Amino acid sequence: MTALPTRKTEAWRYADLRAVEALWPPPPARLISVREGGAHEEVVRVRDGGIHDFRVELAANSTLRLVILVQSAGYARVAVEAHLHEGAHLDLGGILLGDGDATQEIVTDVRHDKPGASSNQRVRLVLDERATGTYLGRIAVARDAQKSDAEQSARALVLKRTATANLKPELEIFADDVKCAHGCTVGELDKAARFYLQSRGLSRAEADALLTRAFVADALTGLEDSAAREALEAETVAWLEQRS
Amino acid sequence: MLVIENLHANVGDKPILKGLSLRVNAGEVHAIMGPNGAGKSTLAHVLAGREGYVVTQGTATFEGKDLLDLEPHERAAAGLFLGFQYPVEIPGVSNLLFLRTALNAQRRLRGEAEISGVDFMKKVRAESAVLALDMDMLKRGVNVGFSGGEKKRNEAFQLGILEPKLALLDETDSGLDIDALRIVSEGINRFRRPDRAVLLITHYQRLLDHVRPDYVHVLSGGRIVETGGADLALRLEAQGYEGIAA
Numbered sequence: 001m002t003a004l005p006t007r008k009t010e011a012w013r014y015a016d017l018r019a020v021e022a023l024w025p026p027p028p029a030r031l032i033s034v035r036e037g038g039a040h041e042e043v044v045r046v047r048d049g050g051i052h053d054f055r056v057e058l059a060a061n062s063t064l065r066l067v068i069l070v071q072s073a074g075y076a077r078v079a080v081e082a083h084l085h086e087g088a089h090l091d092l093g094g095i096l097l098g099d100g101d102a103t104q105e106i107v108t109d110v111r112h113d114k115p116g117a118s119s120n121q122r123v124r125l126v127l128d129e130r131a132t133g134t135y136l137g138r139i140a141v142a143r144d145a146q147k148s149d150a151e152q153s154a155r156a157l158v159l160k161r162t163a164t165a166n167l168k169p170e171l172e173i174f175a176d177d178v179k180c181a182h183g184c185t186v187g188e189l190d191k192a193a194r195f196y197l198q199s200r201g202l203s204r205a206e207a208d209a210l211l212t213r214a215f216v217a218d219a220l221t222g223l224e225d226s227a228a229r230e231a232l233e234a235e236t237v238a239w240l241e242q243r244s
Numbered sequence: 245m246l247v248i249e250n251l252h253a254n255v256g257d258k259p260i261l262k263g264l265s266l267r268v269n270a271g272e273v274h275a276i277m278g279p280n281g282a283g284k285s286t287l288a289h290v291l292a293g294r295e296g297y298v299v300t301q302g303t304a305t306f307e308g309k310d311l312l313d314l315e316p317h318e319r320a321a322a323g324l325f326l327g328f329q330y331p332v333e334i335p336g337v338s339n340l341l342f343l344r345t346a347l348n349a350q351r352r353l354r355g356e357a358e359i360s361g362v363d364f365m366k367k368v369r370a371e372s373a374v375l376a377l378d379m380d381m382l383k384r385g386v387n388v389g390f391s392g393g394e395k396k397r398n399e400a401f402q403l404g405i406l407e408p409k410l411a412l413l414d415e416t417d418s419g420l421d422i423d424a425l426r427i428v429s430e431g432i433n434r435f436r437r438p439d440r441a442v443l444l445i446t447h448y449q450r451l452l453d454h455v456r457p458d459y460v461h462v463l464s465g466g467r468i469v470e471t472g473g474a475d476l477a478l479r480l481e482a483q484g485y486e487g488i489a490a
Contacts, residue, residue, distance in 0.1 A: 191295065196332040196386075197342070198316035199292050199325075200402065201350035206317075210345065214336025214385075 011079075014134040014166045016103040019075030020051070029053035029081070034062035034088075041065045043228055045235075049074040055081050058088035060114070065222045066090070069232055070104045071097040071239055079107040084117035093219035094123035095232075097239045098131030098163070105134040110150065112141040112178075118149040124216040125156040127163035128243065134166040137182070143174040152182040157189065157215050159208075209240040245270050245441050246291075246311075246410055251302035252466075253290045260286040262466035263302070268410070271438040275452055276445045277477060278463035279485040284445045285329060287463070288414040292326040293319055306410070320346075321353035323409030325402075327416050331395040334386035339398065340368065342386050343405055350406065371404035375431055393424035400431030411435055412443045417451035429454030449481040462488055 004024050005012035012020070030052075034040045036059040046052060049072040058064055062085075070076050082090050096104040110119045125133035133156060141148045156165035167184040189211055197207035216236055223229040246268040253261040260283045268274050278284050290297045291304060293316035304311040306322055314322065334342070348358040359367075372382060375397045387395050396416055403411055413432070417425055432442060432455050444451065452460070452474065460476040461468045462485065470476065470488055480488055 190332075190334075192332050193334050195292075195294050195316065196328065196334070197346070199294075199320060199328075200342070200346035200406065201317050201320035201353070202346055203315070203317045203349070206345070206349060210337055210342070211334070214334065217336045 011107055011136060014103075014132065014136075015077065015105060016075040016132075019049075019103065020077075023051050023075070026051035026053060029055040031055050031057065032064065032066070033057035033059070034064050035059050037061045039063040039065075041223065041225055041228070042067075043223075043232065044068045044078060046070040046076045046078060047072050049076040052076075052078045053081075054079065056083065056090065058082065058084050058090060058117075060085045061087040063089045064091070065224065067093040067095075067220060067223055067228075067232065068106060069095045069097075069235065070106070071235070072104065073100055073102055075103045077105040077107065079105075079109075081109045081111070082119070083111050083113050084119060086114040087116045088114075089117065090119040090121075091222035092119070092121040092123075093222050094121070094135065095216050095219045095236065096123075096125040096127070096133045096135075097236065098126070098133050099128040099243060100131065101129075102131045103134075104131070105136070107134075107136045109138045109140070112139070112145045112148040112150060114142070115145050115175075116147045117145065119151065120222070121152045121154075122218045122221070123154045124219045125154075125165055125167075126159065126212055126216060127156060127165055128159040130162050132164040132166070134168075136166075136168050136170070138170040138172070139180060139182075140172045141175050141178050141180070145175045146177040148175060148178040148180070150178070150180045150182075152180075153218070154182075154184045155215070155218075156186040157212065158186060159189065159212075209237065212240050213237055246304070246306055246443070248291075248304045249302055251287075251290070251304060252300045253286060254298045254300055255286060255296060259300070260466055261290065264463070264467050266461065266468060268441050268443055270409075270441055272459065273436065273442040273444065273455060273457045275457040275460045275477060276443065276463050276468075277447065277449075277460060277480060277485075280447075282463045283466045284463055285414055288326055288329075288412055288445055291319075291412055292316055292324065317349065318353065320406075320408070321350040325406060325408035325411045327396075327399040327403060327411065327413035329415040329418060331387050331390075331399055333388050333390075335388050337386050338384065339382040339386050343368075343402060346402075347406060367405055371401050371431075374404070374427075374434065375401045376427055377401055392419035393421060396420055396428050397424065397431070400428045403435055404431060409439070410441050410443065412445070414445045415447065416444070417446055417448060425451065426454060449477045452477045
């Protein structure tokens with residue numbers, strides 16, 4: 001795509017178009033490909049904003065575990081177009097941590113091109129102040145891609161009512177023997193849980209940090225590299241603590 | 245230890261406590277009984293500092309400190325423990341991480357050193373054995389997948405680990421079968437010491453067979469209407485609240 005997107009373009013509907021204009025044209029998509037039978041783990045951290053496009057090619061029976069952590073002040077967008085071949089597996093965890101006037105987006109287009117592939121996406125958004133967080137998750141199962149198994153879970157935690165969360169699952173299924181599960185929720189911190197923690201000695205800020213950390217934890221469960229997982233956890237905790 | 249004088253409190257706009265007075269000294273066990281809607285749970289939540297429970301009149305001091313002026317976590321660090329009637333499930337936070345975080349938060353607030361991992365696990369093993377909670381359960385999310393009885397045993401377990409001065413137990417006996425009631429009672433009895441006090445909020449006399457109270461109070465219409473010894477609970481059981489509180 002070379003033309004500047006507009007609001008009418010579905011995938012850019014919630015973007016900060018003024019910021020997009022300044023960033024246009026975006027750099028070419030980065031390719032992540034895993035060879036047949038291979039396994040790869042990749043962590044994408046976005047701290048400085050910008051548009052980050054990825055094209056993922058998963059050969060037959062390969063596995064990619066991808067974690068995306070976005071924590072930036074301005075406009076940040078991570079878009080992943082993934083092609084899954086026979087028996088391939090994509091595990092994608094996404095975390096958006098937004099405050100101030102940040103606009104952050106994760107846009108995924110997971111294509112089960114061949115039979116027997118599986119994908120599991122877990123995206124968690126934590127939004128404070130006037131931040132806007134968006135997750136657009138498209139899953140496309142091709143006509144002959146029988147026995148596809150796609151799971152998608154998107155949850156947003158709105159810490160202040162001035163923040164905005166947009167979650168949109170989109171399933172396009174052309175095969176008949178498939179499993180596709182998806183769920184979206186937007187909510188606030190559970191007051192009963194907060195009081196329970198406070199009554200045991202945690203300050204309100206400590207209680208909120210612990211609850212929020214538990215909220216995003218699901219997005220990191222796919223990582224096998226425990227050092228990488230701990231580093232991302234630490235980054236999340238640091239973000240939570242600097243705000244309280 | 246705990247002195248409550250003429251306490252009035254609202255939940256939302258609705259007055260629930262209407263002039264409640266109570267004095268609990270170190271070493272004592274008090275039971276507060278009363279019909280549904282008398283204000284028992286409201287009293288527990290007001291003392292622990294829950295949001296939405298507004299004190300409109302009266303005072304409550306804990307070891308001379310104005311309790312009502314403290315944040316909920318400061319009350320915990322001062323030595324107040326609330327055992328919940330409905331313990332909350334918190335997925336993603338393990339029981340052990342939660343308890344260690346809570347214990348160290350209290351210690352920091354009191355100006356004490358944090359507990360070492362070894363000492364913490366020593367306490368955990370001792371208390372969990374008494375309350376028949378196994379290590380796999382403690383590694384799971386807080387109360388996640390716990391039965392009603394297991395949740396109450398977990399409350400008693402936390403009481404044993406956190407070692408407060410005053411245990412305020414809100415219907416700790418509700419939903420327990422006979423064995424669980426005995427186990428939880430054992431936890432409470434282990435907690436009893438001359439420098440600690442217990443305030444039991446309960447509907448039934450049953451718990452008081454296991455944990456002998458020094459005083460029994462009847463709470464009705466937002467006030468204590470009758471105070472007696474352990475025998476008062478037996479009289480209530482025989483005559484009902486209507487006979488006593490009327």
